[in-house]
Amino acid sequence: MIEAADLQPLRPDDASGNVDLSEYRVSSPREIAAYLTQLADNKIPVALNASDGAIATTLLWTVDTDRNRLSFWADASDAKTQQQLARPSHVVVAHLHSVKLQFTIGALALQRGDPVSVLTCALPTELFRFQRRNSYRVRPLMNEALSARLVHPDIAGMPLELSVLDLSLGGCALLLPDDIPVPQRGTLLRQVEFDLDTDSPFRVDLKVQNVAPRPAAAPGMRIGCEFVDARSGTMRVLQRVVDDLQKRRRAHA
Numbered sequence: 019m020i021e022a023a024d025l026q027p028l029r030p031d032d033a034s035g036n037v038d039l040s041e042y043r044v045s046s047p048r049e050i051a052a053y054l055t056q057l058a059d060n061k062i063p064v065a066l067n068a069s070d071g072a073i074a075t076t077l078l079w080t081v082d083t084d085r086n087r088l089s090f091w092a093d094a095s096d097a098k099t100q101q102q103l104a105r106p107s108h109v110v111v112a113h114l115h116s117v118k119l120q121f122t123i124g125a126l127a128l129q130r131g132d133p134v135s136v137l138t139c140a141l142p143t144e145l146f147r148f149q150r151r152n153s154y155r156v157r158p159l160m161n162e163a164l165s166a167r168l169v170h171p172d173i174a175g176m177p178l179e180l181s182v183l184d185l186s187l188g189g190c191a192l193l194l195p196d197d198i199p200v201p202q203r204g205t206l207l208r209q210v211e212f213d214l215d216t217d218s219p220f221r222v223d224l225k226v227q228n229v230a231p232r233p234a235a236a237p238g239m240r241i242g243c244e245f246v247d248a249r250s251g252t253m254r255v256l257q258r259v260v261d262d263l264q265k266r267r268r269a270h271a
Contacts, residue, residue, distance in 0.1 A: 027067050027109040027120050042228060044145045047083070053119055053145060054081045054088065057112050064090070064112040066123075068105045074098060078112070079136050089136035094128060102126055102137060110142075118148040157184045158263060166192055168210040168224075171201050180241075182212070185263065187256050189227065189244040200239055201226050207243065214259045220252045 044050055057064060058078045066074045077091040092099050102108070103126055112119050121142035129136050158164045164182040169175065178198065183191040194200060201207070207224040224243035232240050248256070 027111050040230065042146045042148055044147055045143070047141075047143075050121075050142060050145045051081060051083050053114065053147070054078060054141070056114055057119070060114075062112055062114060064110050066090070066102065066108040066110055068102075068108055070105075072101070074102060076137075079134070081141070083141070086141050087138050088123065088141055089129065089138045090126075092128065092135045092137045094130050094135040099128065099137070103128055119145060120148070121145040158182065165213045166190070166210050167213070168207050170199070171205050171207055172199055182214070183240060185214075185256070185260060187245075187253065187260060189224070189242065192241045192243060193232075194239040194241050196238055200229055201241070203228060206246070214255070220255055222246070222248050222252055 044053070056062075058081050061077055063075050064078050066076065068074075079089045079091045081088060092102075105125075107122060107124055108126070109120060109122050121144065123139045123142060126137040126139050129138050164185070165179050166182055167177065167179050170178055180192040180194060183193050185191075203226050205226045207226065209221045210224050211219060211221045213219055223246040225246050226241060227244050228242040230240050230242075232238055245252075245256075
């Protein structure tokens, strides 16, 4: 279920503190068009957020990459449509499966039609993609050395042993040293072997979801990954490890 708060955009100056959105940015025109086309083809509701706090829900009607135009369904006779036309920009928010998409559009223009009228604008030059987590992430304690062993996806035969920064039932974050080439978002890391301080080590494929520098002067890059088709036995081990980590963190709080 989509909550009202989920329709509102996340901003760099969010009241909860400075938010760095760079790791979630999508700037490839082809990738942006692919996400927008999925919204249009699946008739997924989108929210147009104005700077004055007004929110209007509609549908993304067409994505025209040849003409660099988007169109949204509109009721030409509705007074709210005129208000939308008067605003210089909107932040659009939509939910595609477990992903929250957000992008900014400029001024809208009304194109009357029979039977459908639309509000048109230029395609966005960037889009933000936020994975909606449905599982709790936990960080190991300072004295716990959890690691993942794999072969670098771009350098054949290059073994890596990376520290696990955090862990959940849906994925993990790995610490990549500064001197190691960074894998691109979307890269599949095959048969990653986890050593989670248990009697049941396991292997699972990972998909790189985001890559970002670590906070402040901390060395290395944070590689956020999603588990791909994890087996039921793997999930049982993960559940036990996550539960144990949570208990130990509570004990040290």
